[in-house]
Amino acid sequence: MTLSSTQTTLDQLPPACDNIQFNYCKTVACANFSRTDPQLYVLQNNNLQRPVLICRECGAFPPVLSNHDVVAEKQRFTLEQNSGLAACSNNACPHNGLPVLTYRQFYHAFGFSGERQRYRCKACQHTFVDPWSNSNNKHQLQQKILAYLFTGYTVREICRRLTMNPKTFYDQLNNIAARCRRQLTIFDARLGKQAQACHLATDLAPLQPHSNNGVLWIATAETDSGYVVSQHVNYQTQPAATYVAHHDAYRIGTRFIAPHSYHHPHATSTTSQGLLAHIDATYRQILARKNMENPLSGEVTINYPTKGCLIRPQYTVYSHFLYLRELLSQSIPSLTVFMPQETLLRSACLSVFIDRINNHTIDPLYVVEDNQWQHGQHAEKIDIVLMGWWRDRWAFSRNKTGNKGICHLGGSKKNQQHWLTVATHRAVISYQQRFYDQFSHMVNEPRRKLRPASLLPLLDIYRAWHNLCHQNKAGVTPAQELGLISSPMTLEQLLQ
Numbered sequence: 001m002t003l004s005s006t007q008t009t010l011d012q013l014p015p016a017c018d019n020i021q022f023n024y025c026k027t028v029a030c031a032n033f034s035r036t037d038p039q040l041y042v043l044q045n046n047n048l049q050r051p052v053l054i055c056r057e058c059g060a061f062p063p064v065l066s067n068h069d070v071v072a073e074k075q076r077f078t079l080e081q082n083s084g085l086a087a088c089s090n091n092a093c094p095h096n097g098l099p100v101l102t103y104r105q106f107y108h109a110f111g112f113s114g115e116r117q118r119y120r121c122k123a124c125q126h127t128f129v130d131p132w133s134n135s136n137n138k139h140q141l142q143q144k145i146l147a148y149l150f151t152g153y154t155v156r157e158i159c160r161r162l163t164m165n166p167k168t169f170y171d172q173l174n175n176i177a178a179r180c181r182r183q184l185t186i187f188d189a190r191l192g193k194q195a196q197a198c199h200l201a202t203d204l205a206p207l208q209p210h211s212n213n214g215v216l217w218i219a220t221a222e223t224d225s226g227y228v229v230s231q232h233v234n235y236q237t238q239p240a241a242t243y244v245a246h247h248d249a250y251r252i253g254t255r256f257i258a259p260h261s262y263h264h265p266h267a268t269s270t271t272s273q274g275l276l277a278h279i280d281a282t283y284r285q286i287l288a289r290k291n292m293e294n295p296l297s298g299e300v301t302i303n304y305p306t307k308g309c310l311i312r313p314q315y316t317v318y319s320h321f322l323y324l325r326e327l328l329s330q331s332i333p334s335l336t337v338f339m340p341q342e343t344l345l346r347s348a349c350l351s352v353f354i355d356r357i358n359n360h361t362i363d364p365l366y367v368v369e370d371n372q373w374q375h376g377q378h379a380e381k382i383d384i385v386l387m388g389w390w391r392d393r394w395a396f397s398r399n400k401t402g403n404k405g406i407c408h409l410g411g412s413k414k415n416q417q418h419w420l421t422v423a424t425h426r427a428v429i430s431y432q433q434r435f436y437d438q439f440s441h442m443v444n445e446p447r448r449k450l451r452p453a454s455l456l457p458l459l460d461i462y463r464a465w466h467n468l469c470h471q472n473k474a475g476v477t478p479a480q481e482l483g484l485i486s487s488p489m490t491l492e493q494l495l496q
């Protein structure tokens, strides 16, 4: 990570990091859009009640963030994703942590250690064994654990039936999760090499909906197959080294939320009627936040987890999109991202894919539809309404059964009919809903509400099972649908 400068004065934007500068006007129609010359903005950082950055051209005041902390958050994801995979472990080596599985060109096969494959790093000559290269002698036990988990047994019941203690259960669960991450790494890499147009759906939802523990879960799926490309949570199991009291984009480490619970008993709930009123109410709620790009700021109750550390959600969401940009081939001719109405998702998607916005190779859209709307139906009559502080241009369609609205966030006014027919983020919403249903005892158990760490291995296992094993009505898995594999995987194959 290289900071362009560590010294800043308040006539400067927060320093760029690894050539990334996310602080600029995010109004697509504004002349200052995506421009990073500090002269174009009014900057101040001594009054917490006022915005740090105001665009001199359009008056918008996008929240600022630490570029350094976005990059650091993405490094956390990468380490987590690769943890347990065979890779050079020499901290001083440029190949450190880069798994053999995806960076074969960096390593030589170097004999065996017992049954296990040994590798040598081409850069530093360090040798290491692949822990997964011999057969899994626990796979029968692990298959039983998964079978019980997926049929709704509680941890206590599983331990009793398999006569094991909870410590052994969680050790096995973590081992299964590492195997799942290894499988996912292989298929994600195959997906990343594909170069045809890609349609994505992203959603941001609480990991444990009834806990108010501040842990949000962002997931992105390919819309047609349902393949979940990546998912992240704004929570880490280790506490942070230091905490800053108020978010300050000019300070390193500002992404961590200090352990403290917040109670706002009179939280506003949307009881508005109709789609238009609902969208309007959502805009008001977003504007009422202390920081529009932080859903946990303002009048929100947070029951802080007993262990570990929450991360300000904007850092996790920006990093999630950075992770996607790195994973997906640059040669994809066009990218579509469907998302619910949430300023944080919009800003992060636009900022990360700014080059694609400027050369019109991405279509980011808000999609709001009621449950009665039948997906794929033709939009007959279209109404255009400008909404919110931003005067976002929404297209609405209504028929006997339901209502749907879409808003193209890249500023395109074309193809409203097309978008009203095809745009949907149901693939990712149903993925998240099925997780809540499938593991409801783990998600909702009172003892776990402040202990989200025990759900993290389940997320990896669930994504692997969903992508590779779970068949739709036609007997096809999401990975098959995308042409990444020719047949469904069995649990046994998943655990090999």
Ligand SMILES: [Zn+2]
Pocket (backbone or CB within 6 Å): 025, 026, 027, 030, 031, 032, 033, 055, 056, 057, 058, 059, 060
């Ligand atoms: Zn502007």
Ligand SMILES: [Zn+2]
Pocket (backbone or CB within 6 Å): 088, 089, 090, 093, 094, 095, 096, 121, 122, 123, 124, 125, 126
């Ligand atoms: Zn090395």
